[in-house]
Amino acid sequence: MKEQIYTIPINEAYETDCECPLCLLEKKCEEEAVDYALGAAMMEPDFRMESNQKGYCGKHFEMLNEKPNKLSLALVMETLVAENITELEKFTKKIDDLKKDKCGLFRKSGSKEIVDELCQMLKKREDSCIICDKINYTMGRYTEVFIDMWRTEPEFRSRVEQSKGFCLVHMRKILEAAEKNLSDKQLKEFAVFLYEKQTAQIKRISEEVHRFTLKFDYRNKDMEWGNAQDAPVRSIEKVAGTIRKSE
Ligand SMILES: [Zn+2]
Numbered sequence: 001m002k003e004q005i006y007t008i009p010i011n012e013a014y015e016t017d018c019e020c021p022l023c024l025l026e027k028k029c030e031e032e033a034v035d036y037a038l039g040a041a042m043m044e045p046d047f048r049m050e051s052n053q054k055g056y057c058g059k060h061f062e063m064l065n066e067k068p069n070k071l072s073l074a075l076v077m078e079t080l081v082a083e084n085i086t087e088l089e090k091f092t093k094k095i096d097d098l099k100k101d102k103c104g105l106f107r108k109s110g111s112k113e114i115v116d117e118l119c120q121m122l123k124k125r126e127d128s129c130i131i132c133d134k135i136n137y138t139m140g141r142y143t144e145v146f147i148d149m150w151r152t153e154p155e156f157r158s159r160v161e162q163s164k165g166f167c168l169v170h171m172r173k174i175l176e177a178a179e180k181n182l183s184d185k186q187l188k189e190f191a192v193f194l195y196e197k198q199t200a201q202i203k204r205i206s207e208e209v210h211r212f213t214l215k216f217d218y219r220n221k222d223m224e225w226g227n228a229q230d231a232p233v234r235s236i237e238k239v240a241g242t243i244r245k246s247e
């Protein structure tokens with residue numbers, strides 16, 4: 001079933017001229033999630049518990065840190081650090097045993113097992129992020145709804161056909177969603193369309209980047225920029241999705 005909370009933003013994203021409408025949606029979702037983490041979510045015990053347990057990835061810690069509300073950040077970090085201490089202290093007894101060398105002189109100390117376990121716990125915390133999880137969930141719904149709209153709304157389909165396609169990351173994600181949600185016949189039609197669209201669009205970007213390099217030749221100083229002026233950043237966006245630009 002198509003839900004308006006997903007169809008409306010998708011339609012809006014297609015009104016913007018961009019390299020990838022899904023990147024636009026993802027960026028919006030990310031900004032909302034970061035604001036929420038330091039805003040309304042502060043008062044939600046369930047969110048706080050999840051925030052303490054999952055923590056944040058480097059990129060999202062960076063985004064939280066850039067927000068002006070330092071008190072909210074400190075309150076989030078206070079309980080998050082406390083959770084880290086609890087996790088670390090689960091190892092206190094094992095480390096004490098190592099210290100006392102309870103295993104005796106001729107047996108292995110077990111230090112390797114303890115270090116492995118400690119690394120596993122740290123890695124698990126490092127890899128988890130409540131904001132990444134939220135984005136992945138919402139973007140998963142967006143890609144499914146996109147496929148449904150493609151399948152059932154001719155008007156939307158023609159909008160997609162006139163667009164600049166997607167970045168390569170979202171090309172993969174949309175193909176994966178298509179594979180799960182379309183019949184074999186529909187999948188064939190969609191895959192051919194998407195492949196041709198993406199190939200043509202990435203060639204366009206390649207020409208624009210080339211034009212950018214030509215402008216650095218003094219013989220071309222009077223040449224029109226055309227669409228080339230921001231071609232380097234758009235070429236990254238086409239390949240890897242949106243990146244954070246310095247203001
Ligand atoms: Zn994208």
Ligand SMILES: [Zn+2]
Pocket residue numbers: 056057058059060129130131132133
């Ligand atoms: Zn993250």
